[in-house]
Amino acid sequence: MKSAGGRLLAGLELDRAAAQPLHQQLYAQLRTQILTGTLPTGTRLPSTRTLVTELGVSRITVVSAFEQLTAEGFLRSRAGDGTYVDTLWSDAAPQRPMSRPPLSERGAATSSRGTDLFSEAPHVWAPAETESFVASQVASSAFPAATWKRLLGRHAGRTDPLAIGYSDPHGHRPLREAIADYVNDVRGLGCTADQIVVTSGAQQAFNVLAVLLLDAGDPVVVEDPGHISGRLAFQSQGCPVRGVPVDNEGAVLPDEHDGAPPARLACLTPARHHPLGIAMSPARRAEWIAWAQRNGSWIVEDDCDSELRYRGKLLPTLFGLDLSRQVITVGSFSKVLAPSIRLGYCVLPEDLVEPFASASSVIGRPPAMVLQLALTDFLAEGHLHSHLRRTRRLYAARQDALLDAIDQQMSHRVQAGPVDAGLHVMGWLREPVDDIEVARGLAAGGVYTYPLGEYKLTRQLPPALLIGFAGTAAEHMPQAVGRMAAAWDRWERTTAGS
Ligand SMILES: Cc1ncc(COP(=O)(O)O)c(C=O)c1O
Numbered sequence: 001m002k003s004a005g006g007r008l009l010a011g012l013e014l015d016r017a018a019a020q021p022l023h024q025q026l027y028a029q030l031r032t033q034i035l036t037g038t039l040p041t042g043t044r045l046p047s048t049r050t051l052v053t054e055l056g057v058s059r060i061t062v063v064s065a066f067e068q069l070t071a072e073g074f075l076r077s078r079a080g081d082g083t084y085v086d087t088l089w090s091d092a093a094p095q096r097p098m099s100r101p102p103l104s105e106r107g108a109a110t111s112s113r114g115t116d117l118f119s120e121a122p123h124v125w126a127p128a129e130t131e132s133f134v135a136s137q138v139a140s141s142a143f144p145a146a147t148w149k150r151l152l153g154r155h156a157g158r159t160d161p162l163a164i165g166y167s168d169p170h171g172h173r174p175l176r177e178a179i180a181d182y183v184n185d186v187r188g189l190g191c192t193a194d195q196i197v198v199t200s201g202a203q204q205a206f207n208v209l210a211v212l213l214l215d216a217g218d219p220v221v222v223e224d225p226g227h228i229s230g231r232l233a234f235q236s237q238g239c240p241v242r243g244v245p246v247d248n249e250g251a252v253l254p255d256e257h258d259g260a261p262p263a264r265l266a267c268l269t270p271a272r273h274h275p276l277g278i279a280m281s282p283a284r285r286a287e288w289i290a291w292a293q294r295n296g297s298w299i300v301e302d303d304c305d306s307e308l309r310y311r312g313k314l315l316p317t318l319f320g321l322d323l324s325r326q327v328i329t330v331g332s333f334s335k336v337l338a339p340s341i342r343l344g345y346c347v348l349p350e351d352l353v354e355p356f357a358s359a360s361s362v363i364g365r366p367p368a369m370v371l372q373l374a375l376t377d378f379l380a381e382g383h384l385h386s387h388l389r390r391t392r393r394l395y396a397a398r399q400d401a402l403l404d405a406i407d408q409q410m411s412h413r414v415q416a417g418p419v420d421a422g423l424h425v426m427g428w429l430r431e432p433v434d435d436i437e438v439a440r441g442l443a444a445g446g447v448y449t450y451p452l453g454e455y456k457l458t459r460q461l462p463p464a465l466l467i468g469f470a471g472t473a474a475e476h477m478p479q480a481v482g483r484m485a486a487a488w489d490r491w492e493r494t495t496a497g498s
Contacts, residue, residue, distance in 0.1 A: 009046065009054050011038060022057050026065040034074050034085055035095045043085040045075065106216075110236035127448040130471075131480065134448045135275070135424035137471030138338055139398075142391055147383050151374040163369055169361040170353070171198025171345070172372040178379035179345050183331060186307050186388075187271075189347055190320045197346050197357050200367040201339075202304050202332040205346040206233035206267075208360045209328060212352070213298050214239050218264040223251045225455035227274040230267040230302055230330075239264075243457035246273050250280030253291050262295035270318050271306030275455050275466050276426060277419045285318055292326040299327045304344075305335040307388060308470075309421040310396040325349035333375070335423060336388060343367055343375055391470075399425065401474035402467065405481035413488060416467065423470040426452070428462055435463035438488070441495070445487025 011033055014025050033039040046054070051062045066083060069075040073088035103111065130140045155163060170176060173193070180193040199205045206229055214220065216238030222231045224243025235241055242263065245252050251268050268288065270280035280288075292299050301318045319329040332344035348356050366372070378384055399418060402425065406416050414427035427449070429435060439451035452464040472480045 009051075012055065014055060014057065023061045023064040023068075026055075026057070026061060027068050030065060030069055031072075031074055034069075034089055037095075039085050041085055041087045045083045045085070047082060106236065106238055109238075110232075127446070129446075131473065131476060132448045132471050133424075133465075133467045133469075133480070133484065134471060135450050135466040135468040136334070136339060137468050138335060138423070139391065139394060139470050139473075141473065142387075142394055143338055144383060144387050148374065148378070151377045152370060154377065155370050155373040158373075163373065167366050167369045167372070169197075169357040169366060171196065171366055172369065172376060174380070175372050175376040176345075178376050179331075182379055182384065183329075183345075183347065187303065187314065187331075188316050188320055189329060191347050195348050195350060195353060197348065197353060197360060198366055198372060199344045199346055199360065200342040200364065201334060201344040202302065202330045203229050203233065204360070204364060205330040205344060206230045206300070206302075207236075208356060208363055209265075209298075209300055209330075209346070210234050210237040210239070211363065212355055212359045213265055219261055221254050221263040221266040222457070223268060223273065224457040224459045225275060225452060225461060226267070226457070227269060227302060227304075228455065230300060231457075234265070234267065241457065243459060245459060246276055246278060248278060249284040250278055251284070251288070253284075253287055256291075256295075263297055265298040265300060266292070267300045267302060268318070269302045269304075271303050271314060272421045274302070274305070274422070275424065275450075275452065277422060279315060279420070282315060285315070285321060289318065289322050289324070289327070292322070293324050297326065301327055301329040303329050304332040305422050307336055308392060308395060308423060310392060310399070310419075312420045314421075319347055325351070328352065336384065336391070341371065341375075343371060395423065395470045397474045398469040398472060398477065401477035402469040402472070402481070405477045406467075409478070409481050409485050410488075413485070414465065414467075424450075424466045424468040427465040427467045429464060431463075433463055435465055437495075438463070438491070439465060441491030442484060442487045445483075445490055447484045447487040449484075 012026065012029050014022050016022070018025065030039070048059060048062045048066070051057070052059050066075060070077060073086055075083050076086040077083045102108070127134060158164070175198055176196040177193040179196050179198070180191055183189045184191065199208070210233045214234065214237050218239050220234040220239045220241045221244055222234070222241050223246055225246070226243070231241055242254065242260070244254050250270060250273055254263060256262065266288070268280070270285060272279055288299060291297070299318055299322070303317060306314055317329055318327045328349070329347040330344065331347070333341055334344070346356060360366070403416060403418060406414060406427065413430055415430065416425045416427045419425050429438065434453065435451035436453040439449050442449060449468070450466040452461060452466065
């Protein structure tokens with residue numbers, strides 16, 4: 001096989017400027033040629049001397065590459081007769097790039113939805129600055145960094161089995177107890193620690209619930225407009241979602257006489273509709289519970305930001321009202337602490353706790369123990385209560401400052417009113433423009449908001465922006481809103497000119 005050397009050498013390209021050492025480059029390229037069948041079984045390789053001369057590399061470079069390929073079964077040396085491609089790899093069918101199966105339908109659907117709504121976010125919707133109007137942005141200056149660092153430090157150096165081994169699939173028991181105390185106190189859930197499973201945020205809880213409660217094809221009801229987290233998890237399991245409108249009493253019940261099979265599950269935000277901010281009325285709550293009982297359906301109660309309440313009293317959770325054990329509540333520390341911490345919880349009817357904990361472990365195992373231990377102390381020592389008290393005052397002042405600034409500088413563009421809870425107000429656009437285009441235009445000018453259009457399924461809604469107030473200091477609000485007004489003017493001039 002005299003020609004092999006020529007073929008081989010023509011295919012080899014070593015890059016002296018690359019960080020990867022030359023012997024590794026040579027090894028990798030020869031291995032690829034063998035795996036793809038470019039160098040078939042039995043091909044005799046050029047001698048070390050030839051390769052040294054032709055490639056202009058040292059002998060040690062060639063020898064190291066050959067030694068590694070020989071050790072891994074790609075090459076074989078015959079004493080006095082040179083080096084040959086061995087049969088081990090090259091006898092298998094030649095491996096060609098892209099000969100593998102495609103993504104599953106479910107995988108492709110899941111990842112493309114994620115790409116649209118999550119992966120794009122850092123580039124298009126997320127600010128580089130510490131202050132912005134992003135609806136999920138908490139006050140970074142108010143984050144209890146010193147306490148959190150101290151609590152993490154307390155546990156980070158531990159080497160006992162509890163701290164460094166695999167942890168309880170339900171979550172750290174003292175954390176479950178602390179969360180039960182917290183949700184019973186702040187949200188009146190009336191649950192025990194045994195009913196809590198710790199998750200790495202609400203998103204994980206939705207995914208586990210989707211696997212646990214739904215088969216592909218099971219219809220799911222979501223609010224339209226509605227939060228994307230739960231909807232994406234249910235759609236990713238191959239479940240068709242049907243949107244129900246939201247009126248001034250909260251999510252409207254689905255039509256039960258339209259011939260469609262009843263939904264297996266409804267995902268709702270009763271405490272405070274996300275994103276519109278409407279609290280579900282007591283009558284509507286009773287109707288939803290009766291709907292679940294009549295149809296044998298589940299209700300997933302997404303209760304992710306209701307603790308941040310500025311006025312008025314919270315109505316009880318659906319979980320607390322439901323005696324038929326068909327309601328599951330999902331909570332998160334993303335808004336009361338910070339989204340990057342990735343800690344949340346699911347409050348379940350007793351008989352779902354074990355299945356949920358098992359499925360949760362299969363899907364992703366519990367959150368990092370050091371975080372669970374730090375959060376346990378954070379809750380048990382009362383830091384979350386102090387943080388909530390502080391941030392409620394801070395965010396109420398920020399909301400007032402935002403509304404004042406909008407009133408003074410942008411009332412010709414948006415109409416916004418106060419909210420009782422949460423981190424954003426709805427800014428209803430005065431002009432009938434596409435809110436997604438407006439949000440993109442503002443983001444191009446360095447001003448970040450979320451458009452209502454991203455939250456709707458099929459409903460025609462007036463255009464609006466979710467304008468977050470928690471992430472901007474009250475004293476910076478006039479300038480920040482001024483920047484929004486200027487970015488809007490610039491965007492409008494650009495679109496008018498194009
Ligand atoms: C209503 C609602 N659902 C779900 C989530 C997602 O929460 P997580 O960051 O824990 O996944 C949020 C964000 O805080 C939210 O506001």
